[in-house]
């Protein structure tokens with residue numbers, strides 16, 4: 520079977536080496552040595568400011584909304600994983616969708632101002648497929664209207680924009696270290712910010728509000744990552760540059776071998792060092808996509824419809840807004856298999872099936 524993605528697993532003995540440290544201390548959670556070590560290594564590798572690693576990539580979005588005291592309406596993208604929207608609704612806030620830019624697939628920055636009302640307090644946008652939003656424009660809109668900016672950077676591990684880690688942009692950026700993501704800890708994620716005061720608040724919030732064992736700074740939740748998860752991250756991290764290089768090769772193969780004229784590829788934003796996290800292709804219509812998915816499935820190849828449906832059509836969204844571009848692209852976009860040991864024979868097969876059915 521060829522799945523859309525396959526989790527990179529480090530040599531088991533390397534994972535065991537880190538587990539041994541936890542075993543020796545009989546310390547498997549509550550910020551042990553492995554969690555602190557992984558935070559430091561990530562901070563140094565990615566050149567980020569403040570980092571808190573967490574138990575998944577969804578709670579950081581909720582913590583960011585809470586910590587920044589976001590109220591009322593949040594301007595957001597309809598083209599993302601459901602966690603972006605569900606986090607807003609979970610925090611009793613109203614998502615106000617803004618359609619996407621059809622070539623980059625990120626929120627269309629030229630439409631944001633139209634969506635702002637007196638109730639708007641934040642912009643929550645996704646660097647979808649690791650492709651940065653138009654950060655400079657979003658930044659200036661946020662300044663003009665005094666809005667907070669949160670970036671769901673779940674896909675953006677290792678990406679730089681204007682020679683700076685993508686995680687250093689916005690008031691808060693979040694990442695996911697889920698097993699299907701580029702860098703992973705099985706389940707996991709992170710919060711990033713550039714301000715010490717904000718970091719302290721985020722930190723309290725992610726650990727029940729504890730300020731020492733018997734004192735509480737305020738309200739909090741449990742977003743702590745365990746030593747077992749950090750051990751996985753420590754074992755995966757030494758391979759990440761090779762993983763990214765391998766994915767680049769695979770994407771280069773796809774772009775050279777697929778019939779470009781019948782497919783649209785994502786446009787990566789200028790001044791970006793991309794991470795090759797996903798390979799989405801956009802077909803001219805949904806029935807062609809469904810036909811090709813069926814042909815691939817017949818050969819045991821399972822691409823995924825990331826992201827479908829467009830999030831403005833989720834069942835719990837009231838007063839549905841129309842998002843013509845996001846809805847149209849959601850119906851036509853397919854992420855092709857992309858993982859470390861996907862070989863040329865399988866890649867050739869995938870390209871042939873797609874090309875044969877395009878014409």
Ligand SMILES: *Cc1c(COP(=O)(O)O)cnc(C)c1O
Nearest residue numbers: 575576577600602673695696697
């Ligand atoms: C994966 C993902 C998340 C959530 O991450 P989890 O670690 O699975 O909780 C959030 N946003 C986007 C865009 C994602 O793809």
